[in-house]
Amino acid sequence: MPFPLAPTVNPIGKLSCCTSSVLSLHAVISVRFLHLRKQREMKEEEEEKVENSYLTGDEDLRRASGVVDSLISSSYSVRTLPVKWRVIREKLEQLYSGLTVAAGGKQEGSYKSSALAELLRDVVLIVDETRALVHRCSEEGYDGGKLQMRSDLDVIASKIDLQIKRLADVYASGILTDAQAIIVSRPGAGASREDLRFYIKDLFSRLRIGDSDMRGRALAALTEALHEDDKYARIVVLETDNGVGLTVSFLESGDAGLQEEAAEAVSVIAGFDSYKGALVTAGVIASLIRVLESGTEAGRSRAARALRKLTENSDNAWSVSAHGGVTALLSICGDAGSGEELITSACRVLRNLSSVGEIKRFMVEQGAVSIFMNILRSRNEESFQIQAIEFLYTLVLEDEAIKERVIREGGIESLLRVLDTDSSKAREIALRAIDALCFSSASAMSSLAAHGFLDRILFYLKNGEASTQELALKAASRLCASSDETKKAMGDMGFIPALITLLESKSFEVREIAAEVLCGLISVQRNRRRFIQEDYNINRVLQLLTPDEEKSVSKKSLLSMLMSLTESHSGRRKIAASGYVKNLEKLAETDVVDAKKIVKKLSGSKLRNIFIGLWSS
Structure with missing residues (x-):
């Protein structure tokens, strides 16, 4: 059996096969490369779309605030x-405020935050x-x-609350820093009501969502x-949702600056x-009293000023007392470190509160007299x-x-010391207080006399300024x-010459009171003799009876003196001998009763003939 032959190898075919394999590999690589490039291009395109979506963030902000x-x-x-709807509305207002501030504080195309973009999408949803x-609740049945x-309303309220917190986080991240820094300029004179309203709305938006610095x-x-401008107060109180409540809430702030401004x-x-x-x-009284108790000096002063205005109404006086205001105010006055x-x-707040009898007695029980006597001393x-x-008065x-x-507790002595000070205003107030404190009590009057009060009154009748002089004269009248x-x-001390001089005062009231006091003094025989000894005294009284006298005094007081x-x-002799007795005659001829009585007394005296001679001359 013939041995089998080995297969014949074709070198050209082998090369052809290798070439084909290489080409296939190259094609695969090329396809893969194209695919990767396409993916990269798609990714870049997607990133560009996302970037562009961030770049239009201000548009989304305006849209979101508009739909809210x-x-x-x-x-x-x-x-x-x-x-339920009121709660939701309050939360929506807070969210709207934050969005409005953010939308108004940036330049076009300045937001590049995925967190903000996601927040705005969720807000719209x-x-x-x-x-x-809203539509479901507006229907008769749902x-x-x-x-x-x-339950649905509670859920939606929670969702809105979550968005408010997310917006706060966005602010905290610093994305909206520029928006926080910008505050709309206050409208100028003659601005429209709408401009004023927009300005206040912007401020309250910042108060609702800003950080401490922004709120300050x-x-x-x-x-x-x-x-x-008074118009702003009306807008805050009547046209801004929870405007008063939000302002009052800052009185509870731990930030002293915010508390003072509030x-x-x-x-x-x-x-x-x-x-x-x-x-x-809005609960302002309790908040103001807490500021009095623990605020800064400036904050407490401003809180007290606010309480003074509020306590002009006695109903609010009761509220201040009920919240511990009397104790807080007395503590301030008793603290040696408290400023002017x-x-x-x-x-001033305490004076308002004292208009209520029960509160006044409570003040006294709490040591008000001792506190203010100590201040005085x-x-x-x-x-x-x-x-x-003024408070003691x-x-x-x-x-x-x-x-x-x-x-x-030494009130008389302390008030008399004030009369010796250089302050005319303090002296005047002290004289009023002495009048209220002492002139209804015989023992107090004796104490005044024993401490030299008459000397001081006489001094101010002669040397005091017009206002002090008038008060001193009223005190002399009471004495x-x-x-x-x-x-x-x-x-004995010389009041008569001083009072005669005051009959020529520019003030009609001073002239009248001086005449009344003189009438009182010469009702005593010893003083009458003193008065008659000086011819000038009787001449001046008769002279003032003329209607042409520029500095006239009421005829009633003058005639009482002459009587x-x-x-x-x-x-009688001095009157009859005076060159001004004709003024008395003229009054008698006009049927003035007191004048006729005086003339009758004069004509029936031993000097009758002298008087008749003067009458006929």
Whole structure:
């Protein structure tokens, strides 16, 4: 059997086979390369799309804030489950504020955040869900019943709350830093109501979602606006959702700067009677008192100013007392470290509160008299003394028990020391306080006399400024009416010449009171003799009877003096001998009763013939 032959190998065929394999491999590689390049191009295109979506973030912000605003308006049409919808609306307002600030504070194409883009998409979806609930609640009946609807509303409220927190996180990340830095410029003079409203809305948006720095600047801007134009107060109170409540809430802030600015804003709003109720409803009194207890000096001063305005209403006075305000205010006044502005503001609140009898008595029980007597003795500054005296003056009015307490604690001596100071204002207030404190009590009057009060009164009658002089004259009138012994003492000290001089004062009231005091003094025989000894005294009184006298005094007081003088022989003689007796005659001829009586007394005296001669001359 022939041995089998080996297969024949074709070299050219072998080469052809290898070439084909290489070509196939190359083709595979090429296809793979093209596929990878295509994938890369698609990825780059997708990234570009995503990038572009971020670059239009400001457009999405405006759209999102717009749909939220529209939803807020729509929600007001719902009449069922109003409490639930109010909660949702408040959350939507907060979300809207944050979106509005973000949309208004950036330049076009500046947002490049996937977190923000996702947030905005979710906001739009939630708005759609909520709008559907608005429609369902607006229908007479809705699927699932009322319990189901309550549950649905709770769920949507939670979702909105989540978006608010996400937006806060976006702010915290620094993405919206520029938006935080920009505050819309306050509209100029003559700006429209809409411009003012937009400005306030922007400020409250920042107050709702900003960080501490942003809120501080927004509150400062709000305070400036409130000071500048009354219209801003109306917009905050009546046209801004929860405007008062949000402002008041910053009184509870742990940030001293925010607390101070909030107290100032509240103080301005409290200056409008029609807005006080809104502040009280928002819980402002309790918050202000907490600032008094633990705030900074500036914050406490501003809080006290706000309380002073609020307590002009006695109903609010009760609320201040109920929240511990009396104790806090007295503590401020009793603290030696309290500054002038703070004590001034606190005193004014206490004076308002003291208009309520029960609160006034509570103040006294809490040591108010001792606190203010200590201020009067230890603080020499004019402002402190004035505040202390004014408060004590208010405290003693129409309350004999408190008067006695003030006197026991050295009130008379302290007030008399103030009369020796250089401050005319302090002296005037001290004189008023002495009048209220002492002139209804015989023992207090004796104490005044014993401590040199008459000397001081006479000094100010001769040397005081017009206002001090008038108060001193009123005090002299009260003293003169107290007793004959006091009248004698006043005559001995030289009050008569000083009072005669005051009959020529520019002030009609001063002239009248001086005449009345003179009438009182010369009702005592000793003083009558003194008066008659000086011819000038009788001549001046008769001279003032002429109607042409520029500095006239009422005829009643002058005639009363002359009637008193005719009680003595020397008095009648001096009157009859005066060159001005014709003025008396003219009054008698016009049937003035007192003038006729005086003439009759003169004509019936031993000097009758002299008088007749003068009459006929």
